[in-house]
Structures are given as C-alpha cells and as structure tokens.
Amino acid sequence: MRIFSIFAIMRLPKFWKKIYITAVVRGRQFYKRFRNEFKDVELELYDVNKALHPWFSRFSIFLVLLAFVSLIYSIGFELAYPYDYWNQILDIFIVVGFILVYTGRLVLTSRRLDLVKDRILETVLYLLLLLTTLFYATGEPETLKFVENLLGVPTNYELLVLFTKIYLVLFVIIKLIQASPLLISLQRHPTQVIVGSFLGIILIGSLLLMLPKTTVDGQGLTFVNALFTSTSAVCVTGLIVVDTATHFTLMGQAIILSLIQIGGIGIITFATLFALYISSGLGVGQMTFLKDVISEDRAHETFSTIKKIVGITLFIELLGVIGYYISWTHLLPDAANRLWFSIFHAISAFCNAGFSLFTNSLADEVNTLNWGVNITTILLIIIGGLGFTTLWELVRGNPRKKIQNRQLSLHTKFVIYATAFLIISGTIGFIALEWNQTLDAYGWGEKIMISVFQSVTTRTAGFNTVDIGAMHISTTIMFLTLMAIGASPASTGGGIKTTTITVLLLSVWANIRGKDRVEFSKRTIPYRTVFTALTAFTLAAVGLFVFTFLLTITENLPFIDLLFEEFSAFATVGLSRGITSSLSDWGKVIVTLSMFIGRVGSVTLAVAFAQRDRPKKYRYPEESVIVA
Template sequence: MKLPKHWKRAYINFLVEFKKFRKEFKNRFQDVEVELYDINKVVEPYVHGFNLFLVVLAIASLVASEGFELHEPYNRWNNYLDLIIILGFSLSYFFRLFLTSKRIQLVRRRIFETLLIISLAIIGVSYLIGGQSFVEYVESLFGVKEAWPILILATKIYLILLLVERGIRAAPIILSLKRKPTQVVAGSFLSVIAVGALLLMTPSATVDGQGLDFIDALFTSTSAVCVTGLIVVDTATHLTMYGQIIVMVLIQIGGLGLLTIATLFALFVSSGLGVGQMTLLKGAVGETRTSETFQTIKRIVGITLFIEACGALGYYLSWHDLFNDNGTRLFFSVFHAVSAFCNAGFSVFTNSLADEVNALNYGINITTMILIITGGLGFTTLWELLKGNPHHRLRNWKFSIHTRLVLWATGILISLGTVSFLALEWNGVLAGYQTSDKILMSLFQSITTRTAGFNTVDIGSLGISTTLIFLTLMIIGASPASTAGGIKTTTISVLLLSVWSTITGKKDVEFAKKKIAKDTVFTAMTVFVLAAVCLFFFTFLLTITEDQPFIDLIFEQFSAFATVGLSRGITGELTTAGKSIIIVSMFIGRVGIVTLALAFAKRRTATKYQYPSESVIVA
C-alpha cells in the first residue's frame, strides 16, 4: 500500500523537526548532565554505603523471617523492616538512574533489578488504589499468588548477591595485600561453610524447632559445601524443608564454587569485571587464558543447570507412583538432581536410595548414575565432548590427552568396580536378587563409590574384601575440574604411566603418542604423597579419639577426605573431636591438598645456579 505524497512529506518533516528538537534539548541540558556526572562521583561512595546498610537489613530480616517463628509484635516490626528495605532499594535505583547520563545502558545492564522495581511498583500502586482486594485482582491478571512476599524475598536475595559481587570486585585489592589466589578460593569455601552453619542453627531448620547445635551444624554445612554427604542427623526426618533447601543451596554453591556463581551474577548486574578479577578467577575455573574466563564460567553454569534440569525431569517421571503431592515430588526431584550431579550424596530419603522403592527402580538408578558420571567427568571434558565434530565424522574427533585419560580411567574404574562388587558380593548383600538386579546394583555401587555417596545396599554389611575395593575407588575419585573429590583419575593415570615408563626403560612418560610434561608427573606425585600423609595422620587421630572398629574408622576417613559420603554407620556416633577431624578432612579434600599447600607455603624465588647431581639408591 502506497502512502500519499503529502503524508510522506509530513512524516519526513516530523522526523527532521524531532531530531532538531532532540539535539537542541541535549545541548541545552548538556551542562546539567555534566553537573550530574560530577555529583554522581561525589555521592557514589555514600550510595555504596547505603546499599551496604540495606544488605545488612536484608540479611537480618531474611534470617529472622525464615529462621525463626516470629510472633507479635516482632512479626509486625519485621514487616516494617521489609518496607524500609523495599523503599530504600527503590530510592537507590531511581537516584542512580537520575544521576547517570547513560540511563538506557543502566536499565539494560541491570535488567533484573529494573524488572524487580517495576513489579514492586505495580503491587504498591495497586494497593494504594484499591487496597488488598485490588492487589489480589492484579495478581490474578498475571497468574501469580502472593506476589508481594515473593518480590520481597527476591529483593533480599538480590541485595545479598550484590554484596557477593562486590566481594569479587574487591578480590584484586585483597591479593595486592600479599594474598594468594589459592587463599581467596579457600576463604570463599570457609565463608560459605560459616554462613551455612549459622543458618542450620536457626530454629526453623529442624523439625523440633531447636536448630542444630554448633558442631552438628558445622559438620552438616561442611559436608554439603564440600559435596561429601556424610551426615550426623537424618536429612529426611530431622531437617525441615527450609533446612533441606539450605543444604541443597550449599551443595550447589559447593559444586560450582562461590567465585563462579558470583562472577556469573556480576555479568548480569554490571558491565563486567576487570583484568584483576579475571586473573583471579582464571585459576579457580581451570582456564589457562584470561580472555576466555567469562566464557568458561558461562559454559560451566549452563552445562550444570541443563544437566540438573534433565536429571530432575528423570527423577520426576520415575517417582510418578510414589508421591501424591506434585510439589513434594518436584522438590525431591530437584534436590536429588543437584545432589547427584554435584556428587554430594545427600538424600531426603532416610536410607538414601537403599529402600525398596528406589533400590531396584531402573529410572532412579539410571538417572542417578548418569548425573554422577557427568558431574565427575569435569567441565573441561564435558565441554570437549559437547563441542562435537564440525565435519560430523567420528574419525576426525581429536580429543586432548586430558580427555582421553579421563575417559579411559573412568571406563576402566567403572568396569573393574562393577565386576569386583558382583563377584565378591554375589552371595553376600546381593544374595536373593535376580541376575539383572545384581548387575544393576553392582554397576551403581561402582559408580557412586567414586565420590558420589548414594547407596542402594547396606554399606555396613559389605565384606572386608569389598570394603578394600571401595577404599581404592574412593581415594581415586573422579576427574579434575569436576564437582567430585578424590586424588583424581588423571593423577593415578599419570602415576601408573610413570611407573610403566620406569619399568620399560623410557625416559619420558607417554600416552596416546604424546609426552606428558615432567611438571605434571611431579604434581601427581605431590598429590599422592600429601594425600597419603593426610589419610595416615587423620586416621591415626581417629583411632585415638574414637572407640570404633578400625575398618569403620579408616572407611570414614577415606570417605571424608575423598568427599564420598559413604559410611559404615558410625558418623552419628562420632565424638566432638572425631567430628572435628572429619570436618577438617572434608574441607581439605574439597579445596584440594595442593591448593591449601600453595595457599600457605612460602614460595622460594628461582635461583640462577644448579647443584651437581649425584645418584641415590632407592630400589
């Protein structure tokens, strides 16, 4: 359809006049924008201080409302506190919007905050217009119930995440004070453990309304953050849903790492991070190039959420006959998906997956095994597998030597573990099951033993021979850059290849027609030796503090250090000293023995001379 010429002429004239008006308007208010810029620089520290004050109020309100059962007048005071937080949050947003000269960029950069402000404004205006009844009418239009409490909770969580993001930005300043990146990584785990322990001590976290005592709260928080799965209280019956959600969040943070989550959040609420922050995060996510750090973090989080969502769907479909309430069924599905992918081993069933409902449920078993394997392969290997082949020809797939070692070691360990368990327990815990069920249960135990912690049989009933096989699988663990623990599959692979090279008289350690760097071999030896020393030392301490069979104590120690979570039933009977030893073991196992050694060891500067060499008889 063609427009008349005079309409076109009028339209063009309108555009010309509008552009002239906009240019004149910008020129007229240019001085005002400059003044606003200068004012913004002056008041920016005060705005940050005000936001920090709001964060403190948000934390206090969140802990009070969720962790305690508030009665009048405390509940009314907490509602007033929520109102202050909302008004302060809105005031801070509009104040920054008024002072900046790049308003559109600010809105786009802080899109979540903008949507949150708009939603709060809609509910607030609706209440002023027609009261609570009109608010309910507006909520029905958008298909949302109780929008105001949800928005308040979202605002508090957003403010707390902003504080974490500020901490990431301050990391280079901390490092400039002679700190090391490894210390920052260890400190991030310690801070999350401390916060988790405090939350689990609140009355709302437990069914009895008393909260966990300090040592049990610290043990549970450490076990969750270090994705171990050892428990001193039954997660299913002793913790409320609020307490279980705390555990699930701690597992997710522990699996991904606080620095990874905070960095991803920073990408959505600000213009990004600087070179200092990226340099810090490069080592935390296992990236060698600083420029690729953001992309690596996005891949890690994206892969994690996608696999966990698929796992939750698998659990949800497999439990169609178990739950009458879809909400409970969904929560159980999400909890176990997060726990399985992060190799945590926490379950909201009293007997983990060993009860009749789950032990022989093929859907549950297959879903759990897939989640454990994918979580244990490592994000580096997963991404290399997912990238695929650009030519869609299998013979052109060229995996790195790291990925080849991971895949070979994983396949061999799963196969040997399955065959060993099947042979050793055929007439033991597997007696009475059909052959197909025996194979399924053997495969499950072989996979879960390498740091996952779920079980479909009674671990305490296993024979000594099977227990020794489990100890070996547990200490090897999964692969680097994964959510799992252990000394890692690549470490044991490099050590065995080194032994083979020595036996066959080769000067270099080789695999797949590639030479493995000597630094890698030395690092593998360091990991193995330090792990052996820690295991001996902590097991020795447990034999002093605990009155339990030695096989149970060494199993408990291996499980804690390798962040597995399996137990022969003595975790709840440990003394306070024993729990403290296990807590330290879990932390060292999750952060990494070499990471901690680098964090606190004094590095010597390289020398420009070499000592003469001399042989030593070692064999």
Template sequence: MKIPYHWKQKWIKLLQRWRSFKKEANLNLHYLQDDLYEIDKVAKPYFRAFTVLLSLLVIASILIPIGFELDPEMRELNQQLEIWVIIGFVLSFVLRLGFTSDRPAFLQNRWFEVILSIFSVLVLTDIGVSLITFIDAYIFGIDDPREAFITFLKGYLLLFVIIKFVQFLPELLDQQKNTARFLVYSFLSLIAVGTFLLMLPGATQDGLGLQFIDALFTSTSAVCVTGLIVVDTATHFTLFGELVILTLIQLGGIGIISFATFLFLFISGGLGVGQMNTIKDMVAEKNTSLVASTLKRVVGFTFAVEAVGAIAYYISWEVSFPNQGQRILFSVFHAVSAFCNAGFSLFTNSLADPLNATNMGINITTMTLIVLGGLGFTVIWELIRKRTDKGRWRSRLSIHTRTVLVTTAVLIIAGTGFILWMEWGNTLRGYSYGNKFMLSLFQSITTRTAGFNTVDTGAIGISATLVMMIFMFIGGSPASTAGGIKTTTFAVLMRSISMTIKGYNRMELFNRTIPNSTIFRAVTVLLLAFSCISVSTILLSVVENHAFLDLLFEEISAFATVGLSRGITGDLSAWGKFIIVVSMFLGRVGILTFMVAFASRMDTHKYEYPEETIMVS
C-alpha cells in the same frame, strides 16, 4: 499591525538579560555538577556501607518469617524491620537522586524505582494505606495490600542485592593476587552462610535448628559435595532446610565464584583480562581469552544435564508420593545431588530401599549423572565438540581426555568385578543375576565419588570394604565435582611405576612424553593425601571409640568427598565431627591447592647445581 519602536527595544533588552542569566546559570550549574561529582566520589564508600546495611535489613526481614516461628514479639520485630527497610529504600533513592548530575536521565532510567518510592511513602502514611487499600479492594482484590506490597518490595530489594554483589564481583576479582587463596575463602564464606541458615529454627522439623557443630558439618558436607550426614536429611529438615542444602550443593558443585561470574556475564556480557586471569584456574581453562565461553558452557551444561536427570527421575520413580510437588522436589534434589556427586538423598536409606535399589530407571539415571559429573567439564566438552569421523576421532582426543576415559572405564569394570565376586553370597544374596550385576556396577561407580548406595554399606564384608576404600581414595577426574587424588594422578603414578620397573628414564603415555613436573605433582598429591588421611585417622582413633576400619573408612570417604559411611557418622563426638569437617574441606578445595594458597612463593632459580645420584631401592 506595526509594533512600536520602544517595545522592540524593551524586548531586545529582555532577551539580552535572559541570555546573560542563562549563561551565568549554566556556568554555575557546571560548577555544581563538578562539585556533585567530587562529592559523589567521596560519598561512594558511605553509599556502599549504607547499601550493605540495607541489604542486611532486607535479608533479616526475609529470613525471620521463614526461619522463626512468628510469635507476637517476633512479629513486632519483623514489622519494625519492614518499616526500616521501606525508609532505607526511600532514603537511598532520594540520596542517589540528589547526588546525580543528570536528574532527568536518572528519573527516566529508574522510573520503576520512582513508582516504588512513591508507593513506599504512601505505605508509611495512614492516608496512603487507606488509598492503597481502596485501590486493591476494588481493582486487584488483595486481602492485605500493604503486606503484599512490602513482600514485593523485599523481593525486589533482594534481587537488587544480588545484582549489586554480581556487579561488585569484577572489582573483587581485580583485587585478588592469589587465586588459590581466593578459592579457599569463597568456599569458607559459603560454608559459613550455610551453617547460619541451618541453625535457624525454621530449618528443622523440631523448630530448634541444628546445633552449631551439626550445622557446620552438614553445611561443609553439602558445599564440599560429600554427602556424609549427622542427621537424617529425609526426616529432620523442613522444606526450607532441604532447599538450603540443595542450594549449597549446587553452588558448591559449580563454585560460588564461578556461578556469580556467570551471572555477571549474563548481565554485562564481558570481563577484563585481569578478572579472567583470576578465574581461569577455577574453570580449568589455560587460555585466558576462552574463560568466559568456558564458564558459560560449564554452567549451561550443568543445568541442562540436571534438568534431563530430574525428568528421568520423575518418570522412573515408582515410589508413592503424597503430591506432585513433592515428587518434583525429590526429582530435582536427587538430580542435582547425583550430578554434583554429593550423595545427599531425601530417602532415609539413600537409594537402598527395595523400590529404588532394583529400579532400572533410577539406577541408570543415577549412574549416568555420577559419571558425567565425575569425568570433568574439560573432558565432556572435548567429547561434545568433536565432529570428525570415528576413524580419526580417537586419535584427535587430547592425552588428558584419553587418560581420563581409559582410567575411568578400567576402574568401573574392575570395581564391578571385585564387588560382584566378593559380595556374591553376602549383600548380593537373594538377588537375581541381573540385579547382582547392576548393584555391583552401581557400588563401583558411586564408591569413587558420589556417596549414594543401593545396598547397606555397613553390611559389606571386609575384603570388599578395603577395595572400596582404595577406589574412594582414587576418586574422580580433575575439573569435576569429584574428590580423591583423581584418576589422572593414579594413571600417571601407575605408568611411572611401570616405566621405572622396565628401566626407562622418562615416562611415556599414549605415545607422548610426560614431563617430570607432572610426575612430581602426582607424587606430591599422593603423599599429601596419604599424610592427611593418616593424621586425621590417628586423631579420630584418639577421640572416638569405634572400630579402626570404620574410622579409616569414614576418613577416606570424607577426604575423597564420597559420602559413604559404615553407620558411625551420627555417633561421632564434636571433635570427631570437626576432624571430618576439616578433611571434607581439604578434600574439596584440594590439599595441594590449600597449601599453595598460604605458602610463601619463591622465584624459580635461573641456575642448576651439579647432578648427583642417590641410591633408592
């Protein structure tokens, strides 16, 4: 059939008009997209503030049922918060959809949010509630579908909050010019959050929550992996409180920034040079390009060792637990606490109960975890990656690793011998020869860093107590979860004394010359630690009415983040607890690091003054 000519003309004119309209529409859309982009840049701070507000609502809505008893007033408040959470989620989605320049792609990539938003709108209406109730009743069989959906939505939003924080971390790292100060602030922030959570009524068995000073003390002790306690962890806290403490120990041991950066690497896969340069000191890695791989090894090794330790605890325990869930909780809690050198225990007497004190499996597991956690990730990784034959293996270890291993072995052996000799007829009386050796070995290892005990620390004699204080002061190794002045500092100082007595004008160790800057740093750490302990002990003696030996032991234990006590921690006054809190914090971040964080830096002089000697005798 032949199409009339005038119809063709009309069709051509119609196509021309359509093309003209499409061109004009595309041009206007292009301008609109540019406008939306500019609006999006301007609105970004407001979106961020809105996201923070929504995050706070989500966290509050999650914490209220956990941390408070749901009386009618609290239940009504929680329901109001849940409604605002739903409204905020829908509003956030609509605003982001409105400001995006590519809505089809936005909807395609966020289809799950689309579904949640639709269900959220339905939940806010009576018709939607009836529809969801009908669907769940006949398909899923859920008793309260609305509550189930809200719980799921809050869990999703909590995950969203965590991801947003992790995504914000690179920007936060880029803004840091002082790594030491950033480290200090990260620990303070974690301590503040832990203090707030432990003050919630749901954290304690009595439903009252901890008082501020006790919550601050417990949170600091957990974050700084110390182990000193003002209330009995085993009986005073609920499951929620115990999980809070466990989380604080884990994040304090690894470092919250290190753990958050690990999550970012897991999600995105990479960091910028500036970001890696900021975090390299936190993971004890000198090479900036190896920061990401080192961080993954640290976190991966931590979780792997803790998992093996939890299994070993589970198998070794002969204690009767009410159920398997509690046995698993105890196993995981003590594995994390031991590897992070925290010393927190869910037993009232730590591991000094008869069933634990002489249990071979418990002793070996705990000592192994403590030593691995106290050696330092740098040393452990160097030991793992060495695959040469035994004849050449030792010679290829770095001087740092060799120093750490030799010093650690000497301290463990010496400590075991001293305690065995001094406590043979005291706290070790009544045990077999094998158990006496095992108990002495355990106290020697735990004294330097961990805080667990298999004998009554308060019953130990004065001579052994003085030896333990020396070992606590020395502590563990650098780049570990241990405290103290560190084994390498002690080794450098001892070697420096030996070389000076022999008349050398330089220091040598394992056929290597140690630079003077290392010796200066070791002396500085020693003097700062001694000064801090001295001042704190004097202050404690002013505000407390306890024996001087007990106060000195408590202070050294706090500063060295050990956690052992002669039984006076719970009896300290508020001022005494605050002094111990400050000591634990300085001991964990490092007093030298703390002073560097807030000291004004000076440029290195490019000139030298004439040399002249000073008489020192």
C-alpha cells in the same frame, strides 16, 4: 524507526506538515528557554546532591543491614509477640527510609530520566510502596480498591515490604558480584581465592542451617552440626549427622541443595558468570587469573569455558530431573512432591554429593530394584565425575587441534580408560565378594545392576542401594581403594583423581623398564606433571594417615569404621558404615576438615599458603641416593 517516521511525515499534506514542523520548532525553543532559566537551579541541585550523596549512601547501607536482619528473623524464626510487633515497626522504618532515599535522589538529581531508566525495578517498587502506604495511612478502602483496579493487581502490603527487603539485599549482592572480577584479579594466587571462597560459602551455609525454621523441631542445628552439614554439602560429600529427609524442613533442604549446586560447579565460576552478565566484561588480567581457577589453558577462552560449565551442568541436570520424575510415578504420586525429589536427587547425583531425601538413601527395595532410578543415577554420577573439560571435548572435539576431529587429547584418554577400568573391575569385584552376602536375595540381573551401581557410586558419589555396614571386610577394603582414587580433574567429584593414579602407574612402569621418560600414546608426559601427581598422592596419603590417627584418639569406635569414614570424607564420597551421627564434636571437626581439604585439594591448599621459590639460573652437581 526514525526513518519510517520521516517517510510518514513526508506523506502528510502540506498544511499538516507545516503545523507539525512549527510545533516541533516551537517546542524545542521552549525547552531551550526553560533549561536556560532553570540552569542556576540545576547547578544548585547538583551541588546539594553532591554534598548529600555520602549521607544517602551511608543511610542506604544502614537500610540494607536492617533489611538483612529483618529477613533473617522473619524467614528463619517463628516470631511471637512482642518480637513480631517490633519486626513490623522495623519494616515500617525500612519502607519509609526507602521512600525518603529514593525521593531525595529523584528531587536532587538533574538527570531524573536516567535515574528512572537505570533503576526501573526500584522505581516501580517505589511507586507501589508510596501509593499503598499513602492509601493505607488514610484508611480509605475505596481509594485502595481504585489503586488495585488501576494497577491490575492486588496491593499486598506485606508482600511489597518483603520485596523491598529482598531488593535491598540483592542490590548489594549484585554490586559485590560486579566487582568480583576486579577483586579476584588483585589476588596473585588463584589457589587462595579458591580456598577463601569455599570457606566463605561454608560459613554462610552453617549460619543459615542454624536458623530454627530449617529444622522440623524448630530448633535449628548446633554450630558443629551445621558446620559439618554445610561442609558436606559444599564439598559435595554426602556424610550426614542428621537425616536430611526427616530432620530438615523444605527451607533447610533448599539451603542444602543450593550449597551442593554452588559447591559442585564452583563458587568462582558462579560469581564470574553473574558478574559477566551484569557488568561490561572482563579485562585481560582477570581472564589470565580466572583461567587458572577453572583449569583452562588459554586466557581468551575463559568466558566461553565458564558458560560451557554452567550450560552443560544445567542441561544434564534437567535430563536427570526428567529421568527421576518418570521413574517415581508410582512411588510419589503427588506431582509437586515428585518434582522436588527429582530436582534434589538430580543435582545431588550430578554433583556427586550423595545427599538423599530418602532416609536409607536409595537402599529401600522400591529404589534398589527400580531400573529407572538406577540408570539415571549411574549416568549422572559418571558424567559428573568425568570433568567438564572431558565432557566438552567428547561433544565438540579436541580444542587444541586446529582441525577439529575425533582424536582425543591425552587427558581425555586417561579419564575414559581409568573410569571404564574402575567401573568394570569394581563391578566384578563386588559381585564376586558379595554374591552370597548382601546380594544373596537378588536375581542375576538385579545382582549385576546393584554391583554396577555400587561400583560407580563408591568412587565419589555416596549413594547406596545396599547396607554398607553389612559388607564383607574384603569388599570394604576394595571400596577404600575406589574411594581413594575418586573421580577425574575439573569434575564435581573428589579423591586423588583418576589421572593422578594413571600418571603414577605409568611412571612406575617406565622406571621398571629402565626408561628415562614417561610416554603414552606417542606422547611424552612432562616431568612437572609427574611431580604434581606424586605430590598429590603423597599429601593425600599423609592426610589420610594423620586424620585417621586423630580419629582413633577422639573416638571409641571400631578401627575399620573410622578408617572407612575418613577415606569417605577425604575423598568426598559420603558412604558410611553408620557411625557419622555417633561421632563426638571433636570427631566431627576432624571429619569436617578432611572433607574441606579433600574437596579443595591437598595440593591446592599447600600451594595457597606455601612461599613460592623464584626460578634459579644455576644447577647443583648431581649425586645419587640409594632409594630401592
């Protein structure tokens, strides 16, 4: 642009060119004299600004706390007089304080233009609030109308106050996110960060679900029920103590959906992605740390992997929204309501959460026999359960190969083979066991569709198109097996994982055949991987036994129902035989803990708090022990 302007000046006549150059020179001379004359004033302003900066920061933090409290009360509670009156007084104090802080910084700083550029949104909000406050204070409707015509928009004072409070809260959140890469890199163990992040978001979700406006009755959830629901959403389980469709308002459902999305992709992934886009990037230390959090082998691929995870998730969920929206054309004629249902179920299905806005999940006949709903749900669950690493490899090839080709990694082969086997065997088993029971009233095609759906959803998703409590006991045992195995690593699902079971079965087969190593597809599986799989299986078995045992003490319910509930919670599936709402508070706490451990991972939780041994440079003599 500067080159073009120079060329334009060169084309001017000599007279006008002389006037232009003279004006530029004199303007620069005047600016230089002005800066020299007011240099002492700027130095004094700088000293004053430096002295008052801590007070500005403290008062800003105080305003943020007031804005947060006011937001919670105005959004989450139905305020009656005199609470509404005092909340309005609080709003006035927040607005006046916001104007005073910004005015003080603008007056005292010597770099006003930089301040305006760095905080353009805050500047616009400041001007709107200042003008609107002044004209409201004068009570002149003509002048207020003049301002509205000048700005081109109506100056809604209440809306501006709401934006101010939201801005103050979001500004602090953005600052925390910007610091997140540095904060998490100071932690040596990624597992501790994972556990802490899940605990933090679960607690926040619990407090939000306790707000009166989240429930239809205006009472909010009790702490135990809120903790249970928040854990079920963040851990993408789907077990519910109250009906999501009828008990929660739109606000409550939106909170649950947000918790599902964050829990499905991962809190650290979300925070890191936002931090990367609003900060200057990550250092080598942060990259090395985060690669362990997102299961990436190479540190320099961390940012790329995080973008892939979020990008793939949003794209597939969008396709799911379209599928549901088309499938519910006749069931939900209202476009806005249908869009909300489509968004909710697409995210819930892809994240393998199992939450539904229908009271009977998808077991109503209009959904059970809806091919569009069944196919969309099945595809979303399968894709979400494969894992982001596997998905990206299927799209772009094996990233570990220098020459990209369609030869898949051993991990992806395990995931695909195990997933296909479990879906097919589960479908055949369900048809065989339920042919004359829950499937008795349906035709051939409908029986196959329902069986495929239940085989897919049972491993981790939690949706159902038949009554789980009416199934044969043999089917229930088969479902326990499918739930325990679960989805694949680095996915939105839970369970012991398909690759874990595959490695263990290969190890057993190798031992039976007398091999001294575990091999598959011309590859040797490291002993460390075998030990990790054995550890995961053992810890899961111990956890299931302990929590089931505790449930038999606290609950007076049939053992098979308690066993099914515990397996469903620990594997983050969400299917139930109808006893979730009947659990005592202690039972809900036990199931909540099961869901948390199942989602975070028993190995992850153990590693997070276990003291790590340093590698030893010696080895004791071997001695055999009779084990079989």
